[in-house]
Amino acid sequence: MLSGGMRQRVLIAMALLSEPRLLIADEPGTALDVTTQAQILKLLRELVDARGLALLMITHNLGVVRESADHVFVMYAGCIVEQGPTRAVFTKPRHPYTRALMACVPKLSGGESMRGIDGSLPDYSDPPPGCRFAPRCPLAVQARLRAPPHFEVAPGQSAACFLLEATA
Ligand code: SF4
Structure with a gap:
């Protein structure tokens, strides 16, 4: 045993x-x-x-990620949506999914009600044509047919979101 x-x-x-x-x-x-x-x-x-x-x-x-990793890759529906040094990603997450994910973690200080991410994962056999997070993204402004590329947001940190195009 x-x-x-x-x-x-x-x-x-x-x-x-x-x-x-x-x-x-x-x-x-x-x-x-x-x-x-x-x-x-x-x-x-x-x-x-x-x-x-x-x-x-x-x-x-x-x-576990925060405690153990030097570098983190955040994946959604089979795609890397954000990557960077662990401290940078946790301190300033830039992709809407990374932010939503972190908002799901209960805070010891309390105060705020815990919230999940609306919707559910896409069908992997027929994923959305552009950004895979679009059906659940609170910031989605328009449907796009191509997936967003990664934009560098800080040294060593990048995220795949069209909203970051202007700041990259
Ligand atoms: S590309 Fe658009 S839909 Fe996808 S995460 Fe960014 S804002 Fe949301």
Whole structure:
């Protein structure tokens, strides 16, 4: 009988057997209590430092991203909509989806009611022709047939939104 944390450690040990240079951790904290999650993240950080590993983490947990990543890529419906140094993206998110995502995180200070993102994900077999976030975007002003390119908004940070065209 192994606990969730033990199972994660076994998986990490197995993944390291072939001495990879890149470790991909897909939702490493899922189904773990907060204490065990912190231990697993600490272990991953130690491995990165000790072995010079590159770590690619895939997660929905913004707290884990903020704590663990140097660089973040925000994805919506299979597309990277914003990327940049973690601190820059969290301090000043520029894409409407990134902003909406961060507004979903409950604040310890309270005060505001938590809100989700209206609508639902597009059908991946028939996605919207232009910006995939358009059907849910509160800032969408007009339908476009082409997907927005990435515009640089700060050194190392870019976001794919037509509203940023003028500022880029
Ligand atoms: S390109 Fe338009 S629809 Fe897409 S995120 Fe920007 S404002 Fe919203």
